[in-house]
Amino acid sequence: xxxxxxxxxxxxxxxxxxxxxxxxxxxxxxxxxxxxxxxxxxxxxxxxxxxxxxxxxxxxxxxxxxxxxxxxxxxxxxxxxxxxxxxxxxxxxxxxxxxxxxxxxxxxxxxxxxxxxxxxxxxxxxxxxxxxxxxxxxxxxxxxxxxxxxxxxxxxxxxxxxxxxxxxxxxxxxxxxxxxxxxxxxxxxxxxxxxxxxxxxxxxxxxxxxxxxxxxxxxxxxxxxxxxxxxxxxxxxxxxxxxxxxxxxxxxxxxxxxxxxxxxxxxxxxxxxxxxxxxxxxxxx
DNA sequence: ACATATGTTCTTCC
DNA sequence: GGGAAGAACATATG
Ligand SMILES: [Zn+2]
Numbered sequence: 405x406x407x408x409x410x411x412x413x414x415x416x417x418x419x420x421x422x423x424x425x426x427x428x429x430x431x432x433x434x435x436x437x438x439x440x441x442x443x444x445x446x447x448x449x450x451x452x453x454x455x456x457x458x459x460x461x462x463x464x465x466x467x468x469x470x471x472x473x474x475x476x477x478x479x480x481x482x483x484x485x486x487x488x489x490x491x492x493x494x495x496x497x498x499x500x501x502x503x504x505x506x507x508x509x510x511x512x513x514x515x516x517x518x519x520x521x522x523x524x525x526x527x528x529x530x531x532x533x534x535x536x537x538x539x540x541x542x543x544x545x546x547x548x549x550x551x552x553x554x555x556x557x558x559x560x561x562x563x564x565x566x567x568x569x570x571x572x573x574x575x576x577x578x579x580x581x582x583x584x585x586x587x588x589x590x591x592x593x594x595x596x597x598x599x600x601x602x603x604x605x606x607x608x609x610x611x612x613x614x615x616x617x618x619x620x621x622x623x624x625x626x627x628x629x630x631x632x633x634x635x636x637x638x639x640x641x642x643x644x645x646x647x648x649x650x651x652x653x654x655x656x657x658x659x660x661x662x663x664x665x666x667x668x669x670x671x672x673x674x675x676x677x678x679x680x681x682x683x684x685x686x687x688x689x
Numbered sequence: 690a691c692a693t694a695t696g697t698t699c700t701t702c703c
Numbered sequence: 704g705g706g707a708a709g710a711a712c713a714t715a716t717g
Contacts, residue, residue: 534712634695
């Protein structure tokens with residue numbers, strides 16, 4: 405479900421009120437998420453929440469000061485902090501159908517609730533029908549993508565460098581998380597429409613001018629989608645259960661057979677890398 | 690029954 | 704060895 409704009413929306417909303425809150429408890433309702441270590445999270449304070457590609461990173465502070473033991477006649481002795489007392493930055497990935505919901509009213513958790521993190525003022529709920537979402541307390545930190553944050557900038561020069569001699573479709577390059585962090589199927593289709601480039605083109609065959617069009621298209625598409633709080637085409641909702649608005653700006657995604665808004669031609673669908681791909685054959689070359 | 694779904698990862702084959 | 708295609712994960716919908 406969520407790509408960069410949806411994950412960015414959740415991070416901004418969480419950052420609006422959650423930092424400083426103390427975790428009261430964590431319930432894992434889906435064993436696929438892994439049970440271990442999670443108990444140690446109770447008592448920790450939330451730090452910042454930030455986006456890393458499509459990951460939601462949640463900083464969690466220590467549970468309090470390290471315990472100190474007084475020994476008579478020998479002054480004080482610090483106890484070595486346990487590993488579970490270290491700071492950590494958890495990583496949540498929503499994959500295909502994950503959602504987060506902030507629930508302040510009591511009442512039952514929604515269907516497909518997989519994880520509940522409780523605070524004094526409410527609870528944070530992970531809803532995920534397909535159960536692909538992952539939640540890691542101490543994720544292995546991996547090398548950042550070559551373009552770590554395309555919301556800030558998707559530089560044409562970096563793209564051209566990455567694409568050199570590669571024959572994969574330009575769409576697959578944009579969606580490869582090792583290259584560009586955060587772009588998924590909807591926004592790859594939309595960016596290439598705005599850039600006027602056929603998604604099936606070999607990446608290595610694009611000119612500098614064409615990569616500049618991609619950069620410019622991304623600078624239009626991604627910030628607008630964030631302002632719209634994401635694309636609600638099926639059941640995406642923001643942290644407070646509201647639909648996004650970016651579905652009103654889609655030009656090609658899921659619009660097979662419908663008229664192109666620019667040339668009135670027909671939007672077509674094909675498959676690239678196993679994923680549905682929509683484009684206007686007249687406007688995208 | 691089959692195809693499809695906003696994602697990632699592993700296997701297989703060239 | 705790089706890369707591309709396919710399958711797998713689990714569940715719903717048309
Ligand atoms: Zn067109």
